[in-house]
Amino acid sequence: MAEKKKGGKGKKIAIIMLALLVVAVTVVLLVVFLPKNKSTADNFKEITSITIADNEESKADYVLFEEKIAKTSGVQYYSDELSAIKSLTNSLDSVADFYNDYYLFAQDNSFNGQINDGINQIKNSQKKLNDILAAAKLDVEAGMSIIQSTWIDYRATAATFVKGYQKLFEGMNKAYHSSLGNVLVTNDASRVILNTVDAYVAVIISDIDKLVSSNLSGSKESTYSLGDLGAKIEGFSHFVASYIKDQTHIQNFYYTMPECYGQLAKFEQTFGENLTKLLDTISYNPELEISYSNNLTLTNAQAAALLSNMKAFVLGGEV
């Protein structure tokens, strides 16, 4: 009886050992043969080479479509919008390039989920945008209505594309400021500048969405209105050129320490919602006055000066 019990125990141990062996072999096989995920840095680097800002073939297709719009009667009113979307893509690409120079050094990967979501959305929608224009290129006889519907498709996909950048930049902004450590390029200037990028992108997306929803089933010149989108994109383009492509303000902050950045930060913290409001209207109305509750110790004159600085800043002027 005792021998039987002993034999049963040995069998149990053998089964457990066998099970452990199977688990170990499975783990080893998974590690060796499963395709490795690309690192976020590799994934990110890819998007800096696929957009019309970087990829010559995509850019050529876009230019061809612009030419088609320009010479087809009945759709020429899209020209400004095409030009604006191209300018927007270039500006978004410049911001991505800015983050690309730093992301590899980020120590904290807790924002990778949001960042990867944004990257994948950009990559997928960029592929669709390329396909739309590649198809349009083949359709040499396309008339007004086909060109219209091509652009309506393109615009809707472009909205998804820009929203991908929105996710990416918001994640990158957090990663940049929280995981590079205390470095020269994370300061009051970088905070205000990169938060303003996020606000600009939000305002531009809101306008593109309005355009998308008002042109779902085709548009006519009489009902089409680009509104302030072109002016906002132009303002964003100046802003990116002044503070992102030219990084003087961020890199030299500790030497120049412009007090206005402290004030701009204060504006942003205190009147956060007004930053979006300001961006939403300032591009076409530089004389805008914003009413806000003054719960700081600012006098009216100080608040007015602050607003004036903020206006100059968001339009890419010297601060």
Next chain:
Amino acid sequence: MKKILTSILMAIIVVFGCVMFTACGGGEPGKVVYEAYHAQLEEMKKEDSPFGAATRNNITSNFMMKNFMIKTASETKLDYGDQDELIALGLNFIEKYYPLAKDFEKGSDIAHIKSSLEKMSEGYEILKEEYSNTKKISDSEDMTIYNGFIARYAEAARHFSSTVYDCAAALARYLSNTVKVDESIESEAPTAAAIEFYVERNILKVYHDYNEFLMNNCKASVGSMNSGWYSLSGKSVKTNLSKEATAQAVAYFTALDGERILTREALENFSYYDYQIIYNGDVKAYEKIDSHVGIYLKQIEKYFNQYLITLNAFCQTTLYQ
């Protein structure tokens, strides 16, 4: 079983005793640190030393390398490279500041100082050997043979230079963290001694950066140190800095420490020597091996060509006289 328990108990008592000894002020007093540096510096000032007192490229030092010249086709001789200047700057710091350890009575762990001094001493013996070899050739020797001897001497200097900076960094850390020479730097009224040491230990870090870049990453074959740093070595720190200037210096040097970490990471992942010599300065070619090298290169170039140049201007105009 009883034996095992007794052994474990004994081990616990020994570990506890060591911890208590350290916590209660065990370790070596400052005099030991002083004597260790003093002995090594005196050794390096002896007659057969490769060093002598000289001024070269605006740097005056008791530790300027002798006979560190390369022969050209026209039979004239030129200063060989940055090794001599970097070694002189590092040893100047040690020579100036090690006496501050002399009267510090509290004991502390100086293992890192001792090991860095040992490595410097070993490097020095190799350097001395190569220096004595250069004396075996005459000035009329064929250029190739002459320069071959100097190249071996330069290679020993390249390795020695890194030991100097490790040793100087260990001293700077000891004087700052243990002796607390610059403790008052962020107080309302920092002392003149605190300001001077604080600024100079941060400038030492800059020389250390150049040493990492030029001597290790570039293998002393490409790149050079910005001459603004040579000219700064002849000047002295303004010890009556305004409160604002001191705060600005502290903010900047602190942020530069963070930037230095990124740059060291870039240097670990990027060879400027390969970039210039193997890939002929073509980053696209280098990127075929590692797609991220362009990012590392940007960080390295930003750090050395922008941040340190701007810092040098700040030093020349605000921190030094």
